Amino acid sequence: xxxxxxxxxxDPALNMPSSPVTEDDxxxxxxxxxxxxxxxxxLDGVGLAAPQIGILKRLVIFGFDSNPRYPDAxxxxxxxxxxxxxxxxxxxxxxxxxxxxxxPGMRGLVERPNRIRYSGTDQHGNKxxxxxxxxxxxxxxxxxxxxxxxxxxxxxxxxxxxxxxxxLEQSQQYxxxxxxxx
Ligand code: NI
Numbered sequence: 069x070x071x072x073x074x075x076x077x078x079d080p081a082l083n084m085p086s087s088p089v090t091e092d093d094x095x096x097x098x099x100x101x102x103x104x105x106x107x108x109x110x111l112d113g114v115g116l117a118a119p120q121i122g123i124l125k126r127l128v129i130f131g132f133d134s135n136p137r138y139p140d141a142x143x144x145x146x147x148x149x150x151x152x153x154x155x156x157x158x159x160x161x162x163x164x165x166x167x168x169x170x171x172p173g174m175r176g177l178v179e180r181p182n183r184i185r186y187s188g189t190d191q192h193g194n195k196x197x198x199x200x201x202x203x204x205x206x207x208x209x210x211x212x213x214x215x216x217x218x219x220x221x222x223x224x225x226x227x228x229x230x231x232x233x234x235x236l237e238q239s240q241q242y243x244x245x246x247x248x249x250x
């Protein structure tokens with residue numbers, strides 16, 4: 069078990085695009101994936117992208133059965149997604165609160181496509197191809213943004229809907245649905 073240090077906003081690695089996972093990389097993937105799950109679970113997260121632990125490869129993990137801090141969130145299957153592709157299925161969007169392990173203690177309101185199709189492979193090279201919506205779709209989009217060096221704060225359209233969790237909790241409108249987590 070290895071809990072890795074999660075890079076925080078301001079670290080230039082979080083702004084860099086990641087490169088595709090190659091055939092050679094698959095040999096090393098097992099350890100990286102284990103470390104990522106250890107790190108994500110240690111921090112009560114629901115998703116993590118490889119660049120967040122300093123590995124600039126197109127690899128994300130996400131999923132949870134239940135999260136004690138977000139009892140209303142619908143379970144998302146535990147997934148290892150490599151070289152992902154995302155396409156919106158229609159023009160519907162959804163606006164909800166996001167957080168990120170790289171921006172601890174904060175939340176912001178982000179509008180994203182509500183229904184998406186995503187594809188890629190798992191750590192064994194098996195094809196993944198799913199159509200999802202809601203929170204599941206949001207988590208996948210948030211994590212895959214990391215692979216393009218994009219943090220959710222760049223997608224906030226009204227900066228009044230961004231702040232520290234403790235302060236936001238005093239606001240009537242705040243109804244958290246996390247992405248990575250704290
Ligand atoms: Ni994140």
